[in-house]
Amino acid sequence: MTTVAAKPTTTKPATMAQALNRAMRDAMAEDPTVHVMGEDVGALGGVFRITDGLAKEFGEDRCTDTPLAEAGILGAAVGMAMYGLRPVVEMQFDAFAYPAFEQLISHVAKMRNRTRGAMPLPITIRVPYGGGIGGVEHHSDSSEAYYVATPGLTVVTPATVEDAYGLLRASIASDDPVVFLEPKRLYWSKADWSPEAPAAVPGIGEALVRRTGTSATLITYGPSLPVCMEAAEAAREEGWDLEVVDLRSLVPFDEETVVASVRRTGRAVVVHESGGFGGPGAEIAARVTERCFHHLEAPVLRVTGFDIPYPPPMLEKHHLPGVDRILDTVARLQWEN
């Protein structure tokens, strides 16, 4: 499912927001069945400006401001996909997607299965997620555990500018419904990138080793990737050479890349923002333990958000996994009986 062309010849700084915008523009230009829809996606360009200019370029029929109703937005997208369109739906903020959960779980995730493959639903559901931007209540949830627990959904989350473009193109091209989790605190992160010749990126279901190391593996995704990279740099002072694996795709889960890394390093820490109990890290830790038991020098540990409702913005720094908490956890991998 690798999407795109060769390495760029010239690059310039681009943000993740720009790459996402570009991905939709390119997909819409190439395929007239791609339709963007949601609240505020038209004239305003989305509250984060991710759909900026699409309505102007492709018309309001292709980039549609809908009534403010998430179940209606996703439900209408189901009908549009039934008729052969490829809707790309924006759910403004993580916690605003909850009214659409019945549509998501009862219809979007199951339509291919209940119709024995006769009616796949190629819908991309863009959900800006996670904290760290000082948002008030209901604007910073990490809801990925709900999505990954629902069979039939593909769940991906980019952590880099290249992946924002490549994974969104792959999601729109996918014949399955994809929950596309956008780490909103990385929207303004920059990289040297060429929208004219975007780098070829691996497709959905492939994890990447972002940093090689020998002492332990940090397994992470989305907004926690830069934190883990920073922690890995800082850990060098402590004598730890950390490998960092970016999952990129939670479903399907690239077990092979993760398992290969942990077998090399013998130690693993899973890092994510969402709560630990029943979170994706619990599943990953279980799988790693099953497949790497004889290679492990220590139990698989997790650094996650606390098991609390997302805190008010003035306290969120205590909740979000930071470099220190990761380093403290890595130190605990020096297991002694």
Add this chain to the structure above:
Amino acid sequence: MTVQELPGAGASHRSTPPPAWRPRTDAAPLLPDPEPYRVLGTPAADRLDPELMRRCYAELVRGRRYNAQATALTRQGRLAVYPSTVGQEACEIAAAMVLEEQDWLFPSYRDTLAAVARGLDPVEALTLLRGDWHTGYDPRERRIAPLSTPLATQLPHAVGLAHAARLRGDDVVALAMVGDGGTSEGDFHEAMNFAAVWQAPVVFLVQNNGFAISVPLAKQTAAPTLAHKAVGYGMPGRLVDGNDIAAMHEVLSEAVRRARAGGGPTMIEAVTYRIEAHTNADDATRYRGDAEVEAWKAHDPIQLLERELTARGLLDEAGIQAAKDAAEEMAAALRDGMNAEPVLDPMDLFENVYAQQTGRLREQAAMLRAELDAAEQDAAEEEDPS
């Protein structure tokens, strides 16, 4: 304290509405009739199309027989459950009859009869209720969406599909069916609102059969009628006698024509009654009396049409018998189809979850395959211990 007596009410400094304010639309033409619209037994019946009404009659008789057969199959354990539409056949049949081939039907779990009347094989229509698969037909091929169990959730699908068809320049109307209970769901509201804002070619048919399982309409809504709800969305609401197939056909046809011509959505409340219980799991005597049921039985959709047509000399004994015979033929075929044991492959469990099976599902499929092989081997050894 009345509104007039509230402090500040009527004060001279009260401001006029701001300049931008205006009513979005004139409500009066959208309002439903004060009484359910009827044709049979009224002077309007003079203009009935005899050929169409004879077809309606045959379909009603077939529909009643279908209901009886499916209910019997439930008692025999062939169906896990069957939500009967006895008494509501006119709504189901008319909904199917007014659609063109390219149009789409969005049924709820109770609307198998509408799907069958649209031409779906009765056995294929019942796979959900038999339990051998969720949807036993290709929705695109039949232009019938999967029977929806979650209430009202199929309504926004109908809106999206109709909207998409219009964007593509196709002449397609979507007809979506929901019950009185379903009108309380959020998806009903969101679908109605989207349809009206988008002027989507959709017809919403609400079958008000009196009860949402056991809860009567009075506990479901405080609206004057369900049809009145349409006005709040900016679309016409029609109130129709759901047991009068001539009225149902006329009002639905008009709504479909209007949608097709670009006039936007219509919501129709068909006032009808569920003669049988919600399903075989329900005890209707707990929440309603015999007298009420008997009164509605006297307003039977088949009898209403039969009386009208025989009085006008448009239907005779031979015609009635022919309809009965055709219905018996359908019932026999349905019995045969349902008595054949469905052939199920457990490995199908892992098909069609994703376009490409995930590694996780491949592992689980292998586990089940091994279990099945072991069971087969055990069975073989039991048969031939040597």
